[in-house]
Amino acid sequence: MTPLKYLAAYPVHLQDQVRRLIAEERLGEYLEKRYPGRHDVQSDKALYAYTMDLKQQYLRNAPGIDKVLYDSKLDVLRNALGLHTAISRVQGGRLKAKKEIRVAALFREAAPEFLAMIVVHELAHLREFDHNKAFYQLCEHMLPGYHQLEFDLRVYLTWRELG
Secondary structure (H helix, E strand, O other): OOOOHHHOOOOHHHHHHHHHHHHOOOHHHHHHHHOOOOOOOOOHHHHHHHHHHHHHHHOOOOOOOOEEEEEOOOOHHHOOOEEEEEEEEEEOOEEEEEEEEEEEHHHHHOOHHHHHHHHHHHHHOOOOOOOOHHHHHHHHHHOOOHHHHHHHHHHHHHHHHHO
8 A cells, every 4th residue: 555645644545535546547637627727826926915915804913924935945745835934033122023934836836726725824823823723723714625625735745746
């Protein structure tokens, strides 16, 4: 049985369905049928605007974001699809935190639903630091169907890895 590293936390019956699609060479077809489009958020500036629109819509009172960008150095193999950081610096007598969101560059070519899922995930960390129940409820509130999209995104990563 082939290990599916991106789907390891999911039930065996779901993994078996993905393995069956791989064996029948239909995984790409499945993904193309479910997610036929590609987004047009190609620059860091457009990604920042996209992210800020979502933040304004759902998280107005959350801390501000200083930078949002595509990052070609994020390692998808270590499950870093996106990254949120808060860098603290002393300026004068005050401590300032600079918040950044980085999205793996491979999502420039992904379906708009996958980009939305990654951005929503990283935005949710502005409110909830841990991956707990409240975190996933917030993700689902901002993006209905979040859990299915997260699963399909992991299927997409599996398909990409197959070449």
